[in-house]
Amino acid sequence: MLQIVKFIKWVSLPVLPVAAMFSRTAGRYESLVTVMICLGAVIAVGGAVDKKEYFWAAGFTSIALIFSPFLLITKIFLLISLAGVTTFVILLTAFRPAARTAETDIP
Numbered sequence: 001m002l003q004i005v006k007f008i009k010w011v012s013l014p015v016l017p018v019a020a021m022f023s024r025t026a027g028r029y030e031s032l033v034t035v036m037i038c039l040g041a042v043i044a045v046g047g048a049v050d051k052k053e054y055f056w057a058a059g060f061t062s063i064a065l066i067f068s069p070f071l072l073i074t075k076i077f078l079l080i081s082l083a084g085v086t087t088f089v090i091l092l093t094a095f096r097p098a099a100r101t102a103e104t105d106i107p
Contacts, residue, residue, distance in 0.1 A: 016063050038068045
């Protein structure tokens with residue numbers, strides 16, 4: 001079962017952008033196809049966060065934002081915000097002070 005989930009995860013990452021690339025050819029169903037691609041990415045984000053696989057969650061979040069039915073300026077703002085929050089969290093964890101213990105204190 002675990003191998004099937006891993007296979008679906010690896011296959012869905014390239015399939016979602018390819019499907020979105022061909023969503024323009026869907027004609028009058030274009031908005032429905034775009035929403036379904038975005039919804040699939042959002043579901044994958046939820047599963048990745050539950051399993052604490054944050055790298056996958058970030059990848060699927062980007063796909064969900066890029067192929068969402070929002071206006072272009074909204075997508076750009078959301079992606080820049082996501083990049084800023086990610087950078088802040090990385091810097092926060094990188095420069096977190098180490099816990100002081102009795103052995104590390106020099107009198």
